[in-house]
Amino acid sequence: MSLRIRxxxxxxKKRPFYSIVVADSRSPRDGRFIEKLGFYNPMVATGGEDRIRLDAEKAKAWLEKGAQPSDRVARFLADAGLIEKIANVETPKKSAPKAKAQERAKERAEREAAAAEAPAEEAAEA
Structure with a gap:
């Protein structure tokens, strides 16, 4: 039986609330679980006190028993200092800006650089 912390x-509807649970990897997402470790409320502001609550001792015990965290839960555990932080996966090429958007960004950067140089040249002349 492979265990997942997920x-x-x-x-x-449109008001999600998640429980952080230890479950068999074959069980459905909202189905049977072994133990509840905490909760995650994405509706609370990022720095909010009640956004994430996690029982670190229970989580550490399950990690020692071989439970594998899901990607999102691994982030929570890394923030709590229980596991090493996982490197972010690169953004897919598909979502990168297209050619025209890249040209516009390049032109905007050149204009901003020229605008920043103009006051510096005027100050040097005075």
């Missing part, structure tokens, strides 16, 4: 969704 999120189980609760809450109503």
């Amino acid at each position: 999120l189980s969704r609760g809450g109503s």
Whole structure:
């Protein structure tokens, strides 16, 4: 039996609320779980006190038993200092700006650089 530490969704439509649970990897997302370790409420502001609550001792015990965290839960555990931070995966090429958008960004950067140089030249002449 392979164990996963993952999120189980609760809450109503468009108002998500997640429980952080230990479950068998074959069980459904919102199905049977072994133990509840905490919760995650994405509706609370990022620095909010009640955004994430996690029982670190239980999580550490399950990690020692071989439970594998999901990507999102691994971030939470890394923030809590229980595991090493996972390097961010590169953004796919598909979502990169297209050619015209890159040209516009380059032109805008050149204009801003020229505008920044103009006051510096005037100050040097005076």
